[in-house]
Amino acid sequence: xxxxxxxxxxxxxxxxxxxxxxxxxxxxxxxxxxxxxxxxxxxxxxxxxxxxxxxxxxxxxxxxxxxxxxxxxxxxxxxxxxxxxxxxxxxxxxxxxxxxxxxxxxx
Amino acid sequence: xxxxxxxxxxxxxxxxxxxxxxxxxxxxxxxxxxxxxxxxxxxxxxxxxxxxxxxxxxxxxxxxxxxxxxxxxxxxxxxxxxxxxxxxxxxxxxxxxxxxxxxxxxxxxxxxxxxxxx
Numbered sequence: 372x373x374x375x376x377x378x379x380x381x382x383x384x385x386x387x388x389x390x391x392x393x394x395x396x397x398x399x400x401x402x403x404x405x406x407x408x409x410x411x412x413x414x415x416x417x418x419x420x421x422x423x424x425x426x427x428x429x430x431x432x433x434x435x436x437x438x439x440x441x442x443x444x445x446x447x448x449x450x451x452x453x454x455x456x457x458x459x460x461x462x463x464x465x466x467x468x469x470x471x472x473x474x475x476x477x478x
Numbered sequence: 479x480x481x482x483x484x485x486x487x488x489x490x491x492x493x494x495x496x497x498x499x500x501x502x503x504x505x506x507x508x509x510x511x512x513x514x515x516x517x518x519x520x521x522x523x524x525x526x527x528x529x530x531x532x533x534x535x536x537x538x539x540x541x542x543x544x545x546x547x548x549x550x551x552x553x554x555x556x557x558x559x560x561x562x563x564x565x566x567x568x569x570x571x572x573x574x575x576x577x578x579x580x581x582x583x584x585x586x587x588x589x590x591x592x593x594x595x596x
Contacts, residue, residue, distance in 0.1 A: 417582065
């Protein structure tokens, strides 16, 4: 299985900050990488697919980059509603696998 | 707007079979999408279980393949998950999701918690 490693596991930031989360695949996955946001009791929300393409309706403050094994999710101008857990997921190879998550907390 | 809603027993006895359904509303399960199940044990990461196309074609996670069956009921516009011989390790929040035509999971349900306990 392809291992997906996210860093950091948790992150404290302030409203207005810009943060970056990284995701590394144990082998190349081209650009078959998605990011999504999860809040307690809510359905996970797709943010980015194909490493850098924004899901319809997602604000442009979210951006993704990378290819091969190294990827990043950047969130600019943090707002209270952005504090959540973020996951990466590869869909290049079965079985699809996820990163362990990054919990973004208010400082 | 398409919505997904998981449902099923919240408690299953060890060695029993976990059975869940995912109702698709606002759209057709026979669209050009695959449909998938993902689970998340309490406090742990996400695990992909498997996926199905409305034709009945499936792909499963090899780690669960011997115990899993995913099916589609087009008349009810829903998909189902059955996981047999469950243990406490199968206690998790179970999600269904839609797989976009370019293969990422673009829409998720809220999930349903299943606890395996006697």
